[in-house]
Amino acid sequence: MNYRERVIKAIEHEETDLTPWAFEVTNQFAEIYKSNKGCDNVLDELQSHIMFGPYKKMDWLTEDIYQDAFGVQWKVGHDGGDIGVVINKVVSIDTIEDYRFPDLDQGALDKTLELMRRDNEHFRMFRMTYAMYERAWSMMGMEDLLLNMALYPDRVKVLFERITDYQTKLLDYILDENFEGVYFGDDWGQQRGLIMGPACFREFIKPGLSVLFEKVKSKGKYVLLHCCGDIRDVIPDIIEMGCDVYNTVQPEIYDLKELKEKYGKDLTFWGAISTQGLLPHASEEEVYKTSVETINILGKGGGYIFSPTHAVTPDIPIENIEAMLRAVQDTKNF
Numbered sequence: 001m002n003y004r005e006r007v008i009k010a011i012e013h014e015e016t017d018l019t020p021w022a023f024e025v026t027n028q029f030a031e032i033y034k035s036n037k038g039c040d041n042v043l044d045e046l047q048s049h050i051m052f053g054p055y056k057k058m059d060w061l062t063e064d065i066y067q068d069a070f071g072v073q074w075k076v077g078h079d080g081g082d083i084g085v086v087i088n089k090v091v092s093i094d095t096i097e098d099y100r101f102p103d104l105d106q107g108a109l110d111k112t113l114e115l116m117r118r119d120n121e122h123f124r125m126f127r128m129t130y131a132m133y134e135r136a137w138s139m140m141g142m143e144d145l146l147l148n149m150a151l152y153p154d155r156v157k158v159l160f161e162r163i164t165d166y167q168t169k170l171l172d173y174i175l176d177e178n179f180e181g182v183y184f185g186d187d188w189g190q191q192r193g194l195i196m197g198p199a200c201f202r203e204f205i206k207p208g209l210s211v212l213f214e215k216v217k218s219k220g221k222y223v224l225l226h227c228c229g230d231i232r233d234v235i236p237d238i239i240e241m242g243c244d245v246y247n248t249v250q251p252e253i254y255d256l257k258e259l260k261e262k263y264g265k266d267l268t269f270w271g272a273i274s275t276q277g278l279l280p281h282a283s284e285e286e287v288y289k290t291s292v293e294t295i296n297i298l299g300k301g302g303g304y305i306f307s308p309t310h311a312v313t314p315d316i317p318i319e320n321i322e323a324m325l326r327a328v329q330d331t332k333n334f
Helices: 003-011 027-037 106-118 133-140 142-151 153-174 197-218 232-241 256-263 284-298 318-330
Strands: 050-053 065-067 073-075 123-128 181-185 222-226 245-248 268-273 304-308
Touching: 003 123, 003 304, 027 318, 050 106, 106 123, 106 153, 123 153, 133 142, 133 153, 142 153, 142 197, 153 197, 181 197, 197 222, 197 232, 245 304, 256 268, 256 284, 268 284, 284 304, 284 318, 304 318
Parallel strands: 050 123, 123 181, 181 222, 222 245, 245 268, 268 304
Antiparallel strands: 065 073
């Protein structure tokens, strides 16, 4: 059974010889790992089952500031992460209809699609980051967006409609290609509850995402949603919308047994090994033990992709990642 078959069976809630696993790593961790292990490709070395088809433009303006295709500027810090924080605003509540969305970078998209065509082993997933809410707040500023949801809801809905139109054009360009799924990155959660609350989620964010999810499903592909934080109030909504896989399932937030019992028939869970608490601070033995326990909870009956909750940062010891890998390889089918 190859990587792709294992992931598909897990999503279809079928048990496999081993629970499929995936890793993402930050650039700094990758350099540390390569130097330590003498390898060229960290994800291949870790036998990660999922191929992330990237589509992200980064024009570096200074050593630590880059600009994306939407004109949003991001300042990268020194915390080991790769994303950064937004330092400008490209739209206001008064300029939503005047803003010109960027053209699709067809050259970059074609390169990504070609990489996916050539991959005969992994579960191939086109990565749509900043899918809806994240794209809106990155353009307007998070505080302004949240305030304007209350003060000028009709205008904010126009922004979300325009984002939906843009993302629909992107999906129209890629969805006839032969790959397995689309990954939507869109963080709505905090450590406790949704940033905007469930009512605003349903009013502003759910309509556009539902359109995008349905488009993916109509082409016979899987919908994978990355959303950090506590989104338990809207898990029934994402199931209704057609989500197949929910990432990142933070164990600081959820009771994993309860989550599996309540939603395991409808969702495949991806993540659940904490990069916030466990991996930076625990011993190898603790990581191994927790990994086995998590696989036994979430992996029974299929429906689980074993993974750190977020990209591996340089404060996480290599030995703890290797302990995860040993655990999933040692934990055979149920």
